[in-house]
Amino acid sequence: MALQSLDIKQRSATTTATPSVRQTVEVAKLIDVTTCIGCKACQAACMEWNDIRDEIGTCSGVYDNPTDLTENSWTVMRFAEVEEAGKLEWLIRKDGCMHCADPGCLKACPSPGAIIQYSNGIVDFHEENCIGCGYCITGCPFNVPRISKKDGKAYKCTLCSDRVAVGQAPACVKACPTGALHFGAKEDMQDYAASRIIDLKSRGYDQAGLYDPPGVGGTHVMYVLHHADRPGLYSGLPKDPSISPLVSLWKGFAKPLATVAMAAVALGSLFHYVTKGPNEVSKQLEDELEKEDAP
């Protein structure tokens, strides 16, 4: 096996168990939205470390730049202006892959090994196995993966799996000047978030809380929110995300059901032939017609 930190927990389009004897620590990135100033150092660090450069866009009149995730922008700051209790609040959320414990992208992916979930919780795309079908986009509850126009492959945040593998924090975390980004064992991140939430509550944010949605089994990117009761305020962060029941049907129950049904029709046909024999043209009819033909 390669690095222990890259032990595989789940692999797309694979029906057998992956090596799972070793137990590794689950990691998480904690994004403390309440201390983020929207400087975009994380975006710049992401571009630097991953060697990705987005096209130069145009000003859309707001701070969002670029305005959406792309195959070259794996994280973007989303700026929302919200009026709460007569006060203007500028809610800035660093958007990107949430690294779900139950990843919809991985469930939907048809290509073996194109999406990998490491035992530390990171969900990684291995583009060399990606076929570009876009099923990951269909499966994702957070609208994160993007397909490149250049090579037809899907891209998203890797949580710097290459850095984490050698004991480093993700590039964005390293670059954050206010300490809004934290990285470590998921348990430690939850503990730290709890202390932040106590602080926020003492400052009047009664509904402060941790965003670690159970609908996707929890995530390995978590948010501390001032308004955890209304995550939608943060540029449409879903309140209770889960894998769509349609995706679960399509890539769950329907797979074995349809396969068995098709196999049953094929085998049924074979055994029908074997048990009933062919449906031949009657010899009697043939003889009658031959007699008619006789001069």
Added chain:
Amino acid sequence: MIRNPKDLTRYTPQERVNHWLGGICFILLALSGLAFFHPAFWPLTQLFGGGVWARILHPFIGVLMAGSFLSLFLRFRSLNVMTPADKEWLSRAGEMLDGKDHNLPEQGKYNGGQKLMFWALAIGMLLLLITGIVLWRAYFNLPVDVVRFAAVIHAAAAAVLIAVVMVHIYAAIWVKGTMRAMWYGTVTRAWAKQHHRAWYRQVTGK
């Protein structure tokens, strides 16, 4: 050399070419589509030059199949209108399956089962075409809920049609003297009289 000049023409060369064009497309689509559906079928992508090629080719072959099926549909539509005799035939399809078909009602060019398959194909093809376009990420980017719904319908319609076509192929193998109709266009008079007596009367005037 024609074995018997009195054999009956069942399909014209144009109809046969049209049928096989659609048939080849269907087989290629089933093989590549199954590969995207269940990991057990993933090795089938090798037939297309790998997963990426299978993904690129599948929708184009799909458009070709839709076109060839539309042409086939227009050719055979009027011959596949369900009649009360067809319904009776269908209600007694068990006798047919049992190989005891001599007491069944007289059938025209197509029997009730064939007509049922024709309409199942027509509906299935339409569903596959519409949902297939929705799923075609290289050219279309529709709302994710629509794509999810389309994925379920596409898979379900495909599974049903694969089963229907397997029955179609088996029926042609099972009923001896049938396959030649689609290979070179003719059937024997005895075959026609036994399986499609109303059609036999119509074409021979007997």
